[in-house]
Amino acid sequence: MEWDEAQHFPQEALAKLAPLGFMGVVIPAEYGGAGLGHLEYVTILEELARVDASVALIVSAHNTLCAGHIHQSGNEEQKRKYLAPLARGEKIGCWSLTEPGSGSDAGAARTSARLEGDTWVLNGVKSFATNGHYADTCVVMAVTDKSAGKHGISAFIVEKGTPGFRAGKKENKLGLRASDTAELIFEDCRIPGQNCLGKLGEGFVDCLKILDKGRIGVAAIAVGIAQGAYEASLAYARQRKQFGKPIGAFQAVGWKLSDMATEIAAARLLTYRAAALADRNRPFKLEACMAKLYASEAAFRAANESVQIHGGYGFIKDYPVEKFYRDVKLCAIGEGTSEIQRLVIARELLGPL
Numbered sequence: 001m002e003w004d005e006a007q008h009f010p011q012e013a014l015a016k017l018a019p020l021g022f023m024g025v026v027i028p029a030e031y032g033g034a035g036l037g038h039l040e041y042v043t044i045l046e047e048l049a050r051v052d053a054s055v056a057l058i059v060s061a062h063n064t065l066c067a068g069h070i071h072q073s074g075n076e077e078q079k080r081k082y083l084a085p086l087a088r089g090e091k092i093g094c095w096s097l098t099e100p101g102s103g104s105d106a107g108a109a110r111t112s113a114r115l116e117g118d119t120w121v122l123n124g125v126k127s128f129a130t131n132g133h134y135a136d137t138c139v140v141m142a143v144t145d146k147s148a149g150k151h152g153i154s155a156f157i158v159e160k161g162t163p164g165f166r167a168g169k170k171e172n173k174l175g176l177r178a179s180d181t182a183e184l185i186f187e188d189c190r191i192p193g194q195n196c197l198g199k200l201g202e203g204f205v206d207c208l209k210i211l212d213k214g215r216i217g218v219a220a221i222a223v224g225i226a227q228g229a230y231e232a233s234l235a236y237a238r239q240r241k242q243f244g245k246p247i248g249a250f251q252a253v254g255w256k257l258s259d260m261a262t263e264i265a266a267a268r269l270l271t272y273r274a275a276a277l278a279d280r281n282r283p284f285k286l287e288a289c290m291a292k293l294y295a296s297e298a299a300f301r302a303a304n305e306s307v308q309i310h311g312g313y314g315f316i317k318d319y320p321v322e323k324f325y326r327d328v329k330l331c332a333i334g335e336g337t338s339e340i341q342r343l344v345i346a347r348e349l350l351g352p353l
Helices: 002-006 011-020 038-049 053-073 076-087 146-152 203-239 251-279 285-315 321-332 338-350
Strands: 093-096 112-116 119-130 137-143 153-159 165-170 181-192
Touching: 011 053, 038 053, 038 203, 038 251, 053 076, 053 093, 053 119, 053 137, 053 153, 053 203, 053 321, 076 137, 093 119, 119 137, 119 153, 119 165, 137 181, 137 203, 146 153, 146 203, 153 181, 153 203, 203 251, 203 285, 203 321, 251 285, 285 321, 285 338
Parallel strands: 093 137
Antiparallel strands: 112 119, 112 137, 119 181, 137 153, 165 181
């Protein structure tokens, strides 16, 4: 709660998570990671979010988006130079696709990169970059061929301190306030030619693959928030007395807890299914979208009911449920809104029409 109130980025916590392997969960040991699977990863995110979703979001953006993109698309030199320090937790990563004018329509990005000799020159503004002010390594998408549409977007690795690159406005958020969210500004930012990540023009295609895994992570965070809210409500329902007995004895409260527990179990299993498919290298786009959609909306219902069970105390900061309520909303927005999840699910189900 102190971190939340102060919008404090908990670097001291990250320093303790790094030796546990939490900053490179699915990265192979040869690159400094823990070499675990996505099932272990979602368990870690859930347990972190059960207490503080801000920490879980920092870990998720670092692992899945930044380190994950370099692991997926990087060459050997890029993995040794950039991925290994990220996986060991020696450096923090961020990832940037969204712009002020392109959210769900990510293909409408305007940040540009032009090649001058053996140097890329980046110009533009990115928004909503998690870890933006604290990241040492940034993976950013920029337009390299405007005429090619989505196939004209490429990915680049930019290091903190590069001239022409800086973090801009820090967003003042409703929830997840200990997580840093920033805009990134590129003004004639010059980076080496070898910092192009993956194939030229295939950055957007690679992003979609990264976002599929990112959605599993967001689903896990949602499950963790829901679990934390449920546990707080269960304890309160046993302790709080009205009309001479614990409020949990009243059917209205008991049914709320029953619905919460059932939906959390369903959301957890959807998330585990998507993670298990990813671990087996099987297609999981549909399952990831289903998990994120259901888990984020079920978690919102759980947080909402938690505040209701607490009554007036649920509305004040002496109890944890108001924070769960504020934090959970991002899960239905970040890395693809619920509306986008339904759109992708429908496309996967129907195929080409």
